[in-house]
Amino acid sequence: MAAIFKKEIRTYFTTMTGYVFLGFFLLITGFYFSISCVFGGSSNFVNVLSATLIALLVLIPVLTMRLFSEEARQKTDQLLFTSPVSIPQIVLGKFFASALLFFIGIMITSVYAVILSRFGEVSFAQTLTGIIGYFLMGCCFISVGLFVSVLTNNQIIAAVGTFAAMFFIFMIDSIAALVPASTSANIKFIALIILIIAFLIYNSTKNIYVSLIFAVLSAGAVAIIYFINSLAFDGIITKVLGWFSVLSRFDNFNMGIFDVSDIIYYLTFSAAFLYLSINSIEKRRWR
Amino acid sequence: MIEVSNLTKKFGPHTAVDNISFSVEEGEILGFLGPNGAGKTTTMNIMTGYISSSEGSVKINGYDILENPETAKKHIGYLPDVPPIYGDMTVMEYLNFVCDIKKVKKSEREKMLKEIIDIVKIDEVKGRLSKNLSKGYKQRVGLAQALVGFPEVIILDEPTNGLDPKQIIEMRDVIKKLSSKHTVILSSHILSEVSAVCDRVLIISKGKIVASDTPENLSESLNKGNKISARIKGKKQEILDALDSLGLTNGFEINDSPESGCFDITLNTNREFDIREALFNKMSERNLPILVMKPIGLTLEEIFLKVTEGNASASEELGININNESSEVYSDINEENNHQSTDAEALFDEEEEEKE
Numbered sequence: 001m002a003a004i005f006k007k008e009i010r011t012y013f014t015t016m017t018g019y020v021f022l023g024f025f026l027l028i029t030g031f032y033f034s035i036s037c038v039f040g041g042s043s044n045f046v047n048v049l050s051a052t053l054i055a056l057l058v059l060i061p062v063l064t065m066r067l068f069s070e071e072a073r074q075k076t077d078q079l080l081f082t083s084p085v086s087i088p089q090i091v092l093g094k095f096f097a098s099a100l101l102f103f104i105g106i107m108i109t110s111v112y113a114v115i116l117s118r119f120g121e122v123s124f125a126q127t128l129t130g131i132i133g134y135f136l137m138g139c140c141f142i143s144v145g146l147f148v149s150v151l152t153n154n155q156i157i158a159a160v161g162t163f164a165a166m167f168f169i170f171m172i173d174s175i176a177a178l179v180p181a182s183t184s185a186n187i188k189f190i191a192l193i194i195l196i197i198a199f200l201i202y203n204s205t206k207n208i209y210v211s212l213i214f215a216v217l218s219a220g221a222v223a224i225i226y227f228i229n230s231l232a233f234d235g236i237i238t239k240v241l242g243w244f245s246v247l248s249r250f251d252n253f254n255m256g257i258f259d260v261s262d263i264i265y266y267l268t269f270s271a272a273f274l275y276l277s278i279n280s281i282e283k284r285r286w287r
Numbered sequence: 288m289i290e291v292s293n294l295t296k297k298f299g300p301h302t303a304v305d306n307i308s309f310s311v312e313e314g315e316i317l318g319f320l321g322p323n324g325a326g327k328t329t330t331m332n333i334m335t336g337y338i339s340s341s342e343g344s345v346k347i348n349g350y351d352i353l354e355n356p357e358t359a360k361k362h363i364g365y366l367p368d369v370p371p372i373y374g375d376m377t378v379m380e381y382l383n384f385v386c387d388i389k390k391v392k393k394s395e396r397e398k399m400l401k402e403i404i405d406i407v408k409i410d411e412v413k414g415r416l417s418k419n420l421s422k423g424y425k426q427r428v429g430l431a432q433a434l435v436g437f438p439e440v441i442i443l444d445e446p447t448n449g450l451d452p453k454q455i456i457e458m459r460d461v462i463k464k465l466s467s468k469h470t471v472i473l474s475s476h477i478l479s480e481v482s483a484v485c486d487r488v489l490i491i492s493k494g495k496i497v498a499s500d501t502p503e504n505l506s507e508s509l510n511k512g513n514k515i516s517a518r519i520k521g522k523k524q525e526i527l528d529a530l531d532s533l534g535l536t537n538g539f540e541i542n543d544s545p546e547s548g549c550f551d552i553t554l555n556t557n558r559e560f561d562i563r564e565a566l567f568n569k570m571s572e573r574n575l576p577i578l579v580m581k582p583i584g585l586t587l588e589e590i591f592l593k594v595t596e597g598n599a600s601a602s603e604e605l606g607i608n609i610n611n612e613s614s615e616v617y618s619d620i621n622e623e624n625n626h627q628s629t630d631a632e633a634l635f636d637e638e639e640e641e642k643e
Contacts, residue, residue, distance in 0.1 A: 002387070002389030003388045004388065006384075010376075010380075011373070011375060014375045015375055043342070074371070074373070074374070075369045075371055076371040076372070076373055077371075078337050078367040078369075078371045078390075079365075079367075079371035079385070079432065080366070081335055081337050082335040082337050082360060082363065082365045082367075083360060083385075083388045083389055084356075084357045084358075084360040084361045084388075084389060084390065085357075085388050086356070086357060124362075126596075132302075150548060151452065172455065186598070231296075244449050272505065285337070285338045285339045286338075286339045287298070
């Protein structure tokens, strides 16, 4: 894992990628720092970070688009996957390399907080909480980008795909506000989910009976639960969409609220996408 | 050393590798021979753990590539058909990275890299960026990568691809040298290469092994029911008379020769009876000098075409002579004297084709 990590870090700085990422990140944070802190006279550094959130939409794909798609295009993945390094180690090595670069960016900008503290009152705890939250949220986006990069061997598609996925995550709170909350809509939503899972089961096992049995059993279970408690499924769409609401969790950090459950959420979110990445690499080998 | 049993790989409905089994002994050089798309690369990709098989197993040194991938992969060095090189690293950086992922101890590293660079002769380019290297050097760096850690098994997918004739000869020497300490498997669609280097040849066609033997045995077993070609100076009618009086049961063919006043004949003979002496006596008796006399053996090229063109039943036909192609075969034989050069030209041609 250390070898992959080292190699990725080096690649960031032997190609343009690392410089482009850090350059733009610093430009944008510097811009917001000037506007809100220097000219606005505010000593709240975390506000600078949260103002740059939208820039991550573009910056994270820059970090992650190369990770696996370039290996596949240059066929260097043959070296990685035939060397005595396991796939989880390869994925983690690459993930940590991207996360480190993101971390370096944040560390440089935190100089602003130090500058601010010379001229005004900066809450150390709030700033630290904000930085931790911002970093962990970035890790979530990196893991999404890494996963998209596994799926294609074209960097551009990986970048656009990551952008789209992140855009969806950014918009998810607005979408959740729009979905119908009626019981019937929620039941339909569950039916759709069951159908998708049944299809996935059929796709991987090629056994129509197994997926049919699954569909019938789970539909039965839903029906039973519904008759016992007809309100059990209300608001389930909003709830499910809420799982992907990475941004709303940052609000807590932004306000200086250090909530362990939010940290666990971010870590789980990242781990889930890393797991998906490992899985889809494994699956590609079997195809 | 290597045990491959009942290996099958399906890509959707297409069967790329169809129930292949073979084993390789320590120190052996095994050649995979087959046309493009025969399943050579797929087999190698499965053996090295890059992709998984649909059925069957591969054991390297007793370790199953699917059950103990990391242990098994430690024993393998692999040069894929496209050398897996990072363009933005220098050759030295790249080799150091390969040492890292193959977990070569720091203390051994320097000496090992020096040795490898010496073997594949890349000393003069070791500080250059890989993306600026020529195809030949990229291939050598790829080979160097496969040698890192000196694994017991070295698998090379078309190692001479993209090299010029001089480099090809050097590459062959390197591979021969490797076999003293390593088991080598290489694939190629160039036959002269396989016959020059390998102890044993597997001919693969449409995902199946259609022949497996030493290069010598393969050509020998296919040479049964020989032909003899001869160039005789004299009048056509006289030659025909002389041949008639020999009482040839299998028939013959007579063609105009490029040399003036001569005729080229091709005789079908059977194995039990060596006709050459009788032919010589008869012609000398009639004062028809024999200028050239040569047995026509199937070259590996022809064996290859025969075996891969047809299917399994083709191998049964192998004992049979080549029909209707005598004149062509004859001209091949004529060129055998300058075999080396034509060989090299053929290789060039193939490369040209590939580039296109």
